[in-house]
Amino acid sequence: MTNSTNQYIKPITTKINASGNIEIGGCDLVDLVEKFSTPLYVIDEATLCGICNDYKKAFEKYPKVRMMYASKALCTSAVAKLLSDEGFGFDTVSGGEIYTVYKAGVDMSKVLFNGNNKSFDELSLAVELGVGRFSTDNFFELALLNEIAQSKGKVVDILLRITPGIECHTHEYIQTGHLDSKFGFDLTQIDEAVELILGEYKNLKLYGLHAHIGSQIFETSIYADEIEILVKEIVRLNEKYSLNLDEINIGGGLGVKYVDSDVPPSTFEIGDIIINKLNEVIEKYNIEPPTVFLEPGRSIISTAGVTLYTVGSSKQVPHGRKYVAVDGGMADNPRPAMYQAEYLAEVVNKKESEKTEKVTIAGRFCESGDILIKEIELPELDEGDILCVYNTGAYNYSMASNYNRVQKPAMVMVNNSSADLIVERETLDDLISHDIIPDRLRL
Ligand code: LLP
Numbered sequence: 147m148t149n150s151t152n153q154y155i156k157p158i159t160t161k162i163n164a165s166g167n168i169e170i171g172g173c174d175l176v177d178l179v180e181k182f183s184t185p186l187y188v189i190d191e192a193t194l195c196g197i198c199n200d201y202k203k204a205f206e207k208y209p210k211v212r213m214m215y216a217s218k219a220l221c222t223s224a225v226a227k228l229l230s231d232e233g234f235g236f237d238t239v240s241g242g243e244i245y246t247v248y249k250a251g252v253d254m255s256k257v258l259f260n261g262n263n264k265s266f267d268e269l270s271l272a273v274e275l276g277v278g279r280f281s282t283d284n285f286f287e288l289a290l291l292n293e294i295a296q297s298k299g300k301v302v303d304i305l306l307r308i309t310p311g312i313e314c315h316t317h318e319y320i321q322t323g324h325l326d327s328k329f330g331f332d333l334t335q336i337d338e339a340v341e342l343i344l345g346e347y348k349n350l351k352l353y354g355l356h357a358h359i360g361s362q363i364f365e366t367s368i369y370a371d372e373i374e375i376l377v378k379e380i381v382r383l384n385e386k387y388s389l390n391l392d393e394i395n396i397g398g399g400l401g402v403k404y405v406d407s408d409v410p411p412s413t414f415e416i417g418d419i420i421i422n423k424l425n426e427v428i429e430k431y432n433i434e435p436p437t438v439f440l441e442p443g444r445s446i447i448s449t450a451g452v453t454l455y456t457v458g459s460s461k462q463v464p465h466g467r468k469y470v471a472v473d474g475g476m477a478d479n480p481r482p483a484m485y486q487a488e489y490l491a492e493v494v495n496k497k498e499s500e501k502t503e504k505v506t507i508a509g510r511f512c513e514s515g516d517i518l519i520k521e522i523e524l525p526e527l528d529e530g531d532i533l534c535v536y537n538t539g540a541y542n543y544s545m546a547s548n549y550n551r552v553q554k555p556a557m558v559m560v561n562n563s564s565a566d567l568i569v570e571r572e573t574l575d576d577l578i579s580h581d582i583i584p585d586r587l588r589l
Pocket of ligand 1: 399441540
């Protein structure tokens, strides 16, 4: 079976050019650094479009699949515009993400609003902007959303998010489908929720069920287990309450390859598993094919992104490790500190160098845990060298902070030898732009 883009560590356009430097999207990374400085996030448009096509191809045999992008992985205006042009809808989890996709010109009927504690303001904004589906998470939200919709004279279209009781083998912090989870209705609470929607909550219209099992998943069979549970439940609810529920949202979660030992399945494998299971349950329950929403985040954007850093100081611990520090770290990529995540890096300007040494890549932030890569074999590094860390498109910029009062990096999108700035580097004035010194302190 052919590979899909999430099975590569590096963007598909990565190569060594005539100057011996790494290039991506036809852009020499040394030139990018000269122009845009470091740390710098780089997104390769060809890789991003490549994975979109992989997903579309993987599901073309089941026309009732709706592809959505989980924008929590990376939500910027340009990325939203590009994915919307690719025909994707958006899974959003905050007013900020909803506003970003709205301003990028996304068709709001293809947007879903998810989350376990959506605020009054966020729900109100989502109702006003015409968000297409609300994945309602709990009883509190049902009441609040109904009240907001009623006050605006609207009926809003919802799914119920459930915890299907499926555990996947990933980092405990990114598991979500197991029973003891903060997300969604327990299976035993579904009927009560449905009865409220059919009775009291006249401004909510139920279309189906939603579940999400976890993230960075390498197992394929759990998607089949999830479909079995979701379809069984909608069939049961349709019979019990004479409904026509015909939508299931199976979440995201497909993994990517950060390092050689990661072996994620391809979109095509996942597609076959999902479609075969759908055909099986359609026959078993004798139902019309349900509409199936998929909302991957990481597998769409991760491989397309790299981060460029400049090497600064280094320290050889006597009889111990050699630390080489770069000009970024846990504020632009908190994943190693949070999840012990591993990454591959290469030196942009010394790709062909023979001499190597084992080093630890340290960040520049004031915390011992700020280590980007624990041990990696690289050409001997000198101050000023450029390091490229691969597979940083997902959950890097979206989880970035201003820890140590450091400006967030810029982001460029590369394609066909040109590079467009899509997020400006923060300035020192940006950092203090929301600060206020009360008058009484000025006296
Ligand atoms: N749908 C729902 C309801 C989700 O909660 C998530 C991710 C997704 C879709 C997208 O999952 P993906 O395809 O990206 O795996 N910060 C963590 C990942 C947290 C994922 C949270 N939910 C990390 O850096 O690994």
